[in-house]
Structures are given as C-alpha cells and as structure tokens.
Amino acid sequence: MSKILTGGSGQHITAAQAVSYVEGRLGADEVRRLEAHVQGCGGCENSIRNMRAHCAEEDGRIAAEWFLERPTCPPQDELQQYADDKLPSQRHEAVRLHLELAGCEACQAVLDAIRTNDPQAQALLETVKARIKKEISTRRK
Amino acid sequence: MALRGIQMEWSEQTIPEIMRAYCDGQEWAADLVVERLFLPVLRYAEKRTAQYRLDRSHASDAAQEAFVVLLSKRSEIWQGRSPLAYLMGIVKNVIRKESRSRRAVNASAGAGNDGEPFDWMGQVAASDRSELTRLVGRERAGIIRGAFRRYLGDIDEKQAQVLDLRFTGGMEPAEIAQVTGNTRETVSVWVCRFKEYFRDWLKKNVDPRGTKFATLWDAWKKLKVDS
Numbered sequence: 001m002s003k004i005l006t007g008g009s010g011q012h013i014t015a016a017q018a019v020s021y022v023e024g025r026l027g028a029d030e031v032r033r034l035e036a037h038v039q040g041c042g043g044c045e046n047s048i049r050n051m052r053a054h055c056a057e058e059d060g061r062i063a064a065e066w067f068l069e070r071p072t073c074p075p076q077d078e079l080q081q082y083a084d085d086k087l088p089s090q091r092h093e094a095v096r097l098h099l100e101l102a103g104c105e106a107c108q109a110v111l112d113a114i115r116t117n118d119p120q121a122q123a124l125l126e127t128v129k130a131r132i133k134k135e136i137s138t139r140r141k
Numbered sequence: 142m143a144l145r146g147i148q149m150e151w152s153e154q155t156i157p158e159i160m161r162a163y164c165d166g167q168e169w170a171a172d173l174v175v176e177r178l179f180l181p182v183l184r185y186a187e188k189r190t191a192q193y194r195l196d197r198s199h200a201s202d203a204a205q206e207a208f209v210v211l212l213s214k215r216s217e218i219w220q221g222r223s224p225l226a227y228l229m230g231i232v233k234n235v236i237r238k239e240s241r242s243r244r245a246v247n248a249s250a251g252a253g254n255d256g257e258p259f260d261w262m263g264q265v266a267a268s269d270r271s272e273l274t275r276l277v278g279r280e281r282a283g284i285i286r287g288a289f290r291r292y293l294g295d296i297d298e299k300q301a302q303v304l305d306l307r308f309t310g311g312m313e314p315a316e317i318a319q320v321t322g323n324t325r326e327t328v329s330v331w332v333c334r335f336k337e338y339f340r341d342w343l344k345k346n347v348d349p350r351g352t353k354f355a356t357l358w359d360a361w362k363k364l365k366v367d368s
Contacts, residue, residue: 024314024329059308062339065273066308067230068222071289072301097302101320102310105185106225113180121180128205129175135205136171136213 013037013044018051072098073107083114160224163212171212178225182207186232193240203239207231222286276347288342292335299323300331307332 013021013034020026021034038045066072074082074095081087082095098104099111154162156177163170186200186207207228273285293301302321306312307328314332318325 023333024325025333027326058336061273062336063308063311065285066289068226069286069289070223070226071286071293072305072309073223094298094302097320098305098309101312102305104309105188106181106223106229109181109185109188109229110225112184116180116184118180121183124183124201125176125179128179128201128208129172132175132205132208132212133171135209139209139213 011037012041013047015047018044018047019055021048022051022055070104070106072102073104074098076110079107079111080114083111156224174212174224175208178228179204179208181225182228182232185229186236189233189236193236195236195239195243199236199239203232203235204228206235273343273347284346288339288346292338296331303328303331304335 017026017030017034021031026034038048078087078091078095082092082099085092087095099107156174159170159173159177163174183200183204186204187197190197190200190203210231211224211228277284293304296304299321303317303323306317306320307314312320314325314328317323317328321328323331
C-alpha cells in the first residue's frame with residue numbers, strides 16, 4: 001500500500017486517518033469531512049478500499065483463531081443449566097446473547113443436542129463408532 | 142472389568158483430557174470422544190446441509206468424515222485446539238465441497254445457481270486456519286487460548302461481550318453498538334485495543350516470517366508511517 005501524500009490545494013487523508021476511519025474511531029464530523037473528500041478523490045477512495053480489505057482480512061484471521069479456541073463459549077454444563085433454565089438471570093442473558101446474537105454455532109449445536117431427544121440419533125451412535133473405527137484402520141494402512 | 146472402570150472414570154473428564162488420552166495411545170478414548178461430540182456435530186451438519194439445500198443424508202456422512210479425520214490423524218491435526226470447533230470446520234468444508242460439486246453438475250446441465258449462504262468466516266481459507274498453530278508449534282498450541290483468556294480475564298463483561306459479538310458473530314461495530322447500548326466509537330476502541338494486544342502478543346510469541354500475518358503487519362507498518 002502506498003503512502004498517502006498530504007498538502008497541496010486538496011488535503012488528502014493520511015494513512016492514520018484512513019485506519020481510524022475504517023476502524024470506526026473517527027467522530028461524526030470527521031467522518032462527514034472525510035467521506036465528502038473521498039467522494040471526489042479517486043486516490044483516497046482507493047486507499048480506503050485497500051485499508052478496508054486489509055482490516056477485514058486481519059479480522060477474519062483473528063476470528064478464525066477465535067473460532068478454534070472458543071474463548072467466550074460457556075462450558076457444556078452451563079449450557080445444560082441454560083437448557084434447564086437454572087442459570088442466574090444475568091448469566092442466562094449473557095449465554096442467550098452468545099447463542100442468539102453472536103450466533104455461536106458450536107454452542108447452538110451442543111444446545112440442540114442437549115434439548116433434542118432423538119432416539120434415532122442415539123441408536124446411530126454405536127453404528128457410527130464401529131464405522132469410524134473401521135475407516136480409521138483402513139486409512140492407517 | 143478393569144478397563145470398563147477406567148472408561149467410566151474418564152467419562153467425567155473434559156474433552157481436551159480425553160483427546161490427550163487418545164493422542165497418548167488410549168484407543169478406547171475414541172469412543173468417548175464420539176459419544177460426547179457426535180450429536181452436536183450431527184446437529185451442526187444438519188443445519189449446514191439445510192442451508193446449502195442438500196439432502197439430509199449428507200449431514201451424517203459429513204459428521205462421520207469429520208471424526209474419521211480427527212481421530213485418524215490424532216495429534217497431528219488436533220493440536221490442542223477445541224475439538225468441537227475443529228470438527229465443525231471439517232463438516233463445513235465437506236458440505237461446502239459437496240454443494241459446489243453439485244452446482245458444477247447443475248451448471249453444466251443448465252440448471253440455476255442456488256448460491257451459497259453468506260459465510261463471514263469464509264474469507265479465510267480453511268487451510269489458513271491452522272497457520273497460527275503451525276507457527277507456535279503443536280506443543281504450544283494452548284498458548285493461543287491462554288492469550289485470549291488472559292485478555293478476557295482483564296476486561297469487564299461488557300467488553301468481553303463486544304469481542305464475542307465481533308469475532309464469534311462477525312457483527313459490525315455499528316450493529317454491536319445498537320444491540321449492546323454502547324456508542325459505535327466505544328465498540329471500535331474496545332475491538333482495536335484487543336487487536337493491538339493480539340498483534341503485540343503474536344510478535345512476542347510467534348515467528349511470523351513468511352506468513353500472511355507478517356504480510357499484514359508489514360503493510361500495517363507502512364500505513365502507520367504518517368501517524
């Protein structure tokens with residue numbers, strides 16, 4: 001990414017401003033001024049676009065690690081308590097936000113498994129265990 | 142009988158402990174892993190197949206494939222991360238591949254494109270997800286979770302919730318502000334603070350040379366020249 005020049009009759013945005021804008025750290029007035037400038041300046045528009053892509057990629061990488069580590073996921077026994085409506089109200093609300101707003105798929109899957117009494121799936125378990133073992137020993141050969 | 146006693150004892154252990162037992166060669170631990178995790182993984186696979194409009198039978202196949210991959214390669218792949226998240230990642234990829242191959246067949250047959258559901262995480266290729274673990278090494282994979290937990294332990298629940306909504310939910314700062322009652326600027330500052338912390342932690346603990354993280358930081362350094 002190239003360094004953005006300042007000065008001249010048109011004040012271009014600096015790299016620091018571009019970063020702050022994309023990260024949402026500029027105040028409303030600054031955002032208005034910046035956006036008004038960017039509308040008429042192809043170079044700055046390009047810089048903002050590149051910066052957005054850069055930030056999105058970094059966030060995606062962090063999110064990938066977050067997904068693998070699940071640092072904010074409640075433990076399974078807490079999800080069981082949530083399913084049984086036995087959590088204190090503040091904690092219940094925090095778990096609800098994690099499930100419904102953050103939409104944690106791992107926790108939703110665990111909760112679904114806790115709530116669903118599926119005799120077919122239970123019966124499938126033994127078949128699955130045997131099949132998995134057979135497949136593993138075949139692949140190891 | 143003695144073996145059954147051990148198995149019953151282990152059924153109370155956590156999944157990471159059971160996985161470690163399996164990686165240490167305790168074959169019976171595989172049964173426990175399947176018992177504890179198969180149903181959540183199956184439920185997840187069923188949701189994914191529904192999203193991609195595939196037949197439900199693909200869910201069971203994808204779930205089983207995920208366990209075969211996890212258990213046949215033991216510690217090579219698992220590397221101390223959350224097994225459930227790892228299994229879900231495999232399921233997601235298996236189902237996505239199945240969906241794509243079906244669309245390729247339909248396209249050549251002249252059928253319409255159903256399109257893929259939006260996947261915020263899909264921006265990072267599946268193979269890249271293990272880049273950080275590859276960088277820190279299998280034995281040290283736990284330090285990544287430690288880094289996250291350390292930061293979360295130092296902030297209040299409101300900030301933790303914001304990070305959860307951003308990195309689990311993929312929500313934009315404006316949306317997070319709306320649902321949590323914080324201002325957009327506050328949300329952005331909290332997210333940026335965490336990212337600065339994580340960048341610093343990575344630089345101290347990981348050798349990023351030649352990786353995409355390094356590329357991002359080089360670009361970042363150039364960008365910050367003016368600040």
